[in-house]
Amino acid sequence: MRPSFLPRLVNGPFDDPGLFIPFFLEKRAIIFDLGDIYSLSARDILKISHVFISHTHMDHFIGFDRLLRFFLGREQHLYLYGPGGFLKNVEGKLAGYSWNLVKHYSNLFALNVTEVHPGHMTTRNYICQNRFMPVEADIRQPFDGLLLKEPALSVSAEVLDHSIPCLGFTIEERFHINIMKEHVTGLGLEIGPWLNEFKQALYNNIDPDSEFEVKYKKRFILGDLAKRIALITPGQKVSYIVDVAYSKSNEAKIIELVKNADHLFIEAVFLERDRDIAEKKCHLTAWQAGRIAGKAGVKQVTPFHFSPRYKGLKPLLEKETLDSYHRHISRR
Ligand SMILES: [Zn+2]
Ligand SMILES: [Zn+2]
DSSP, X not given: OOOSBOOEESSOTTSOOXXXXXXXXXXXXXXXXXXXXXXXXXXXXXXXXEEEOSOOSHHHHTTHHHHHHHHTTSSEEEEEEEETTHHHHHHHHHTTSOOTTGGGOOSOEEEEEEEEETTEXXXXXXXXXXXXXXXXXXXXXXXXXXXXXXXXXXXXXXXXXXXXXXXXXXXXXXXEEEEOHHHHHHTTOOOXXXXXXXXXXXXXXXXXXXXXXXXXXXXXXXXXXXXXXXXXXXXXXXXXXXXXXXXXXXXXXXXHHHTTOSEEEEEOOBOGXXXXXXXXXXXXXXXXXXXXXXHTTOSOEEEEOOOGGGTTOHHHHHHHHHHHHHXXXXXX
16 A cells, blocks of 8 residues: 655754655655754755644744755745744744845745644735735634644644744645556556546535546546446544653653654654653653654654754664653553
8 A cells, every 4th residue: 555645854863854746646745843954855845835833942943944945936825833933933043034126036936834723723814926915804713623624635733842832744635546446457547647536526526426537538437437446445543743842741642743653753852761862952862752653552652853962872762752652552
């Protein structure tokens, strides 16, 4: 089975955090956090449609300028989400440059920025040609954990505590459509872009009794074709947790958000032997990260965002996380 999301850390575990998630066979990606993103190619950056920022400490947000630079002058709506104070932070970044020439750009580039609070979220729109001055009044909506909902996927968040609000994220596929290629060719059809349209039809709940045309080939009844070439399995779930203090309340919220994820990327900044420093700096130890992953029953855990004090000790941080994960998962 091919997963739809192909998550990969933007940098090594001692460098700026960030998770880049391109979608299989689509020219689209989302990203969790914008630290240093120089390792991402222009091609990858331009796939990004949605950006989710945990919090605006520099190592999580310094890449905003680079991202913005690639998109300037393009026809694109870019969606950004962040915690309380995010609108002010984005406006502060935008105010750092002069925009006297952008009115001549012919393409419409717009930023749609949402600040997430417990209970509500506020969205503000900025248009490049308008020198990124906010357009229209703010849009205020209730926030019940869901940031983005599309036919095929959703992104949820939880407001966590890092001495400032910090968001944890989960991206989840509604269900997974596996194409059985030999059945496709068995019908005399080619593997091609039409399969994406076919998947979209299923995600969009199109009437299964309606006709579906495979371009220049044949017409099928959608539900019939689905039975012959597709296998529907549970959707993929990927979660991202960084910069959180270890507390009962954070732990409970994280477990709820990342429960049974296929892959959890979680900070493990300190070793358990330095738990007092972790507490002061409002970060997790590797043991605590593994415990959360185990208790949440995730299938795979990747620790990262290691403190530079452990340079050369990567295997130790990974081992402590995994030992704790196995210890806690077996107790369930
Ligand atoms: Zn931080
Ligand atoms: Zn950090």
